Amino acid sequence: MIGSPPIVVPPPLDAETNRAERERLLAALHREQEACDRCVVAGYLPRADSVAGYRGRIGDRVMLIGQAPGHLSVERRMPFSGPGGRILDGWLQRAGFPAGALHAEVYISALTKCDPGKAPRGGGDRKPSPAELALCRPFLLRELELIRPRAVLLVGGMAIEAFLGPRKLTETIGTSVERNGAHLLPLPHPSGVSRWLNAPAHQALLARALALLAGWREEWEAEDRARERRILTPQFYSEEERHG
Numbered sequence: 708m709i710g711s712p713p714i715v716v717p718p719p720l721d722a723e724t725n726r727a728e729r730e731r732l733l734a735a736l737h738r739e740q741e742a743c744d745r746c747v748v749a750g751y752l753p754r755a756d757s758v759a760g761y762r763g764r765i766g767d768r769v770m771l772i773g774q775a776p777g778h779l780s781v782e783r784r785m786p787f788s789g790p791g792g793r794i795l796d797g798w799l800q801r802a803g804f805p806a807g808a809l810h811a812e813v814y815i816s817a818l819t820k821c822d823p824g825k826a827p828r829g830g831g832d833r834k835p836s837p838a839e840l841a842l843c844r845p846f847l848l849r850e851l852e853l854i855r856p857r858a859v860l861l862v863g864g865m866a867i868e869a870f871l872g873p874r875k876l877t878e879t880i881g882t883s884v885e886r887n888g889a890h891l892l893p894l895p896h897p898s899g900v901s902r903w904l905n906a907p908a909h910q911a912l913l914a915r916a917l918a919l920l921a922g923w924r925e926e927w928e929a930e931d932r933a934r935e936r937r938i939l940t941p942q943f944y945s946e947e948e949r950h951g
């Protein structure tokens with residue numbers, strides 16, 4: 708993000724830690740975002756509709772950060788509700804998630820929460836300006852602080868740059884970075900406007916990225932199974948008695 712230092716991800720938190728309070732604060736944050744018109748007041752947007760720019764729950768282990776919602780998301784009042792969302796859901800399925808996980812298990816957010824409109828010279832959606840990114844950034848930081856994901860999917864060059872600094876897609880897709888115990892996973896944008904995924908070599912990089920995500924998901928499922936076993940078989944003897 709030009710002019711701003713990379714976003715620092717806070718350490719992951721278990722879903723049940725302060726859950727009720729986090730849910731209360733997240734609902735309040737969502738209401739605040741819905742009422743926000745900072746970019747309209749500043750003259751950057753003709754209208755603000757942030758409902759399209761976020762969706763999710765406390766307890767979602769994966770958080771996805773896109774650039775900004777597009778017009779389809781605004782019409783349907785849901786982020787990634789068009790073809791890009793179907794592609795992303797397909798990528799999640801390749802990583803072992805069930806169909807529909809994008810909207811059922813992943814907290815979806817974006818660098819800016821309102822539709823920036825079309826790019827003036829065509830070629831898809833307009834990129835939010837550094838000033839818009841700066842105005843909306845506090846909302847994203849507060850979402851991160853409340854969701855505390857285990858993995859953050861950075862979708863597209865702008866999201867990757869906001870968290871990791873400027874990087875070439877070919878050098879970063881297929882790799883991951885760990886920050887404060889959370890995995891950051893760069894992904895290409897699924898938009899049909901981007902030609903990047905047409906190259907077989909780039910598809911191979913995407914496959915490597917999805918394999919990383921699949922591995923984390925397997926770890927989380929193993930943790931869940933271990934936790935369930937502990938709940939099903941509560942300890943009767945003390946640790947000293949059990950282990951001597």
Ligand code: SF4
Nearest residue numbers: 743745746820821843
């Ligand atoms: S993009 Fe963000 S800061 Fe700008 S009006 Fe929408 S919610 Fe507010």
